[in-house]
Structure formats: C-alpha cells, structure tokens
Amino acid sequence: MSDLTFEIKSHPNPRSAEERAAVMANPGFGKVFTDHMVVARYSAGRGWHDAQIKAREAIPLDPAAAVLHYAQEIFEGLKAYRTADGGAALFRPDANARRFRHSAERLAIPPFPEDAFVQAMHELVKLDRAWIPDTADGSLYLRPFMIATEAFLGVKPASEYLFLTIASAVGSYFKDPNSTVTVWVSEHYTRAAPGGTGAAKCGGNYAASLAAQSEATAQGCEQVVFLDAVERRYIEELGGMNVFFVFEDGTLVTPPLSDSILHGITRDSVLTLAKEAGLTVKEEPYAIDAWRADVREGRLTEAFACGTAAVITPIGTVKGREESFTIGNGKAGPVAQKLRNLLVDIQRGNTNDAHGWFQKV
Numbered sequence: 001m002s003d004l005t006f007e008i009k010s011h012p013n014p015r016s017a018e019e020r021a022a023v024m025a026n027p028g029f030g031k032v033f034t035d036h037m038v039v040a041r042y043s044a045g046r047g048w049h050d051a052q053i054k055a056r057e058a059i060p061l062d063p064a065a066a067v068l069h070y071a072q073e074i075f076e077g078l079k080a081y082r083t084a085d086g087g088a089a090l091f092r093p094d095a096n097a098r099r100f101r102h103s104a105e106r107l108a109i110p111p112f113p114e115d116a117f118v119q120a121m122h123e124l125v126k127l128d129r130a131w132i133p134d135t136a137d138g139s140l141y142l143r144p145f146m147i148a149t150e151a152f153l154g155v156k157p158a159s160e161y162l163f164l165t166i167a168s169a170v171g172s173y174f175k176d177p178n179s180t181v182t183v184w185v186s187e188h189y190t191r192a193a194p195g196g197t198g199a200a201k202c203g204g205n206y207a208a209s210l211a212a213q214s215e216a217t218a219q220g221c222e223q224v225v226f227l228d229a230v231e232r233r234y235i236e237e238l239g240g241m242n243v244f245f246v247f248e249d250g251t252l253v254t255p256p257l258s259d260s261i262l263h264g265i266t267r268d269s270v271l272t273l274a275k276e277a278g279l280t281v282k283e284e285p286y287a288i289d290a291w292r293a294d295v296r297e298g299r300l301t302e303a304f305a306c307g308t309a310a311v312i313t314p315i316g317t318v319k320g321r322e323e324s325f326t327i328g329n330g331k332a333g334p335v336a337q338k339l340r341n342l343l344v345d346i347q348r349g350n351t352n353d354a355h356g357w358f359q360k361v
C-alpha cells in the first residue's frame with residue numbers, strides 16, 4: 001500500500017447542468033472534457049508527492065521538458081459507466097493500473113503506485129459523475145498519463161514527472177455504432193518490432209501509427225491492420241484495438257500476446273467470456289493470406305476489433321493494395337454481438353459479475 005493520498009479541491013465554479021447538457025448532447029469521442037483532473041508529481045529522492053484532484057486547467061511545461069523531445073510518456077484508457085440505479089461503476093481499473101506499471105518500466109519511468117491509481121480513478125469519477133452520459137453507448141472515458149517534465153536535453157530517464165488523469169464524456173468511438181468498420185492492411189508501415197515498445201501504452205507507438213492511419217483514411221477505412229515487423233505476414237492488432245477471428249465451427253482465434261502487441265484488457269475479458277460461453281478459444285498466429293483464403297472459402301464467418309474505446313466492433317470489409325474482401329454479408333455477426341452483450345452487461349452492472357471486474361464508485 002502506498003501512502004500517497006489525494007487532496008481534493010472541488011472546482012469553485014463547475015459548469016451548470018444546462019452547460020453540461022449542451023456539450024454532452026452528441027459527445028463523439030474525446031472532445032468533451034469534465035471539470036476536474038488528477039495531478040501528482042514525482043521528483044528523484046522524494047518519490048510521488050503533491051497528489052491532488054482539482055479544477056481542470058492547462059499545465060505549465062518548460063520548453064526543455066524531456067517529454068517534448070524524447071517522448072518519455074505513457075498513458076491508459078478506461079471507462080466509468082452509469083448503472084441502471086443511477087450510480088457509477090468502473091471496469092477493471094486494477095488491470096489498467098498494472099499495465100500502467102508495465103508501461104512505466106518499459107519507458108524507464110518510475111511506476112505509479114497501483115492502489116493510488118485505482119483510488120484516483122474512483123475519486124475523479126465521484127467528483128465528475130454528472131458527466132457520465134446515460135445513453136446506451138455513452139460512458140466517461142478516463143485518460144491517466146505520465147510525462148517526463150525535467151528540463152534537460154541529455155538522453156537519459158528524467159528525474160521529474162507528472163501523473164495526470166483527465167476525463168471525457170464519450171459516445172461511440174466510430175461514427176455509426178451500429179455499423180461494421182472497414183480496415184486497411186498496412187503493407188508498408190509496421191507498428192512495433194520485437195524488443196520494441198509495442199506492448200507498452202506509450203504515445204510514441206501511436207505517433208508511429210499515424211502515417212498508416214492517414215493511408216487508411218485516404219482509402220476510406222476506419223482502422224489499420226498491422227502485420228508483424230519480421231515476416232510482414234502475421235496479423236498483430238489494429239492501430240487502437242486488438243482483433244479476433246470467428247470460424248464456422250465456432251472457434252475464436254486471436255493473435256498471441258508478445259512484446260509487439262498491446263495486452264488489451266478487453267481482449268482478456270473477451271477470452272474469458274468466450275470460454276465460459278462454450279466457444280473454443282485459440283491464441284495463435286494468424287496470417288493475412290490465411291484470412292483472405294478463409295473468407296474466400298467460407299471458413300471464417302466473422303472478425304471483430306475490441307478495446308476500451310471500440311468495445312466490440314465487427315469488421316465488415318478488409319482492404320489492401322491488391323485486393324479487398326468482405327466478411328460474410330459485411331454486417332455484424334452473431335458471435336460478436338453475443339460477446340458484446342455479455343461484456344456490456346457486466347460493465348453496466350446489468351448482470352452478476354463473477355470475476356470481480358465491476359467496481360461500484
């Protein structure tokens with residue numbers, strides 16, 4: 001247990017219910033921010049200190065701050081949901097706290113205490129609970145992150161850091177929540193290499209994915225499918241989501257975890273729920289040419305993306321430089337739909353949670 005405690009300083013002038021309702025009417029993703037934020041400081045020799053939850057405001061940053069030059073930064077993404085009784089709940093914040101620690105280790109950042117991380121999420125949701133949309137696909141997206149703030153241009157782990165968490169009222173990540181997405185297979189760009197930072201949730205991975213994402217957008221696709229960096233053959237994940245494949249015999253396949261894939265919490269939850277639902281689940285490499293052939297020959301019936309932002313989003317069409325193919329009739333399939341319902345029911349407290357994933361705030 002860490003002895004870090006958060007001083008809570010409520011916003012002196014929070015936005016009114018009318019102002020909130022106006023910006024939350026159609027929130028989209030990551031555009032509408034709440035009134036508060038979490039801040040804590042780290043200094044070498046002192047450890048983590050000055051932990052507060054306070055009014056959201058701009059942060060002063062020296063232009064020499066290490067994060068601006070060498071990208072020593074990590075982040076997380078998790079959601080709070082409005083429950084049927086009008087309360088609020090978090091989904092597996094302890095899993096995010098653990099992954100945040102692993103990301104910190106990979107980026108040579110001092111880890112943030114896991115219990116303080118979970119406590120900060122609870123306190124922020126308590127203060128900003130009015131910002132949780134009560135629509136079917138609405139939630140409060142929490143974005144914890146850490147940045148190296150030491151003003152120094154030498155290349156070494158910094159001696160000063162800031163931990164922050166901001167919160168955003170969100171709807172669906174994709175424009176049409178009831179539709180499938182079209183994905184672009186990136187043949188030129190890869191996302192992460194063995195021994196690199198692919199399994200860490202660091203901003204640099206996302207910066208490196210943007211050229212491929214622009215290519216995808218230019219091709220009319222919503223997400224990028226990244227292949228392994230060695231053989232350029234095995235499917236790893238999407239730019240911001242893990243991926244699953246469903247076969248006609250009911251088998252579910254997802255690429256195995258490695259140091260070049262983000263260890264998704266939704267992925268882990270889906271694996272558990274699928275096994276409990278009686279599906280055969282395999283974590284094994286799956287090649288892009290096998291995907292094409294399995295769709296062409298009718299063996300693969302569905303594919304879906306999963307992640308905190310995406311929840312479970314079926315993939316309709318896959319496009320590449322040479323050819324494109326459509327999965328089934330291009331619409332959401334029954335397995336993705338069933339797994340999504342199982343997951344969302346736990347997240348929103350509509351069903352018994354046998355796994356200890358649902359945390360009431």
Ligand code: PLP
Nearest residue numbers: 240241242262264265266307308
């Ligand atoms: N893969 C990448 C690259 C991501 O950014 C995300 C989103 O966080 C995921 C997978 C899914 O992870 P999670 O289910 O923990 O949100």
Ligand code: COI
Nearest residue numbers: 077078240307308309310
């Ligand atoms: C998340 O799902 O939390 C992510 O970080 C992915 C990104 C597309 C927002």
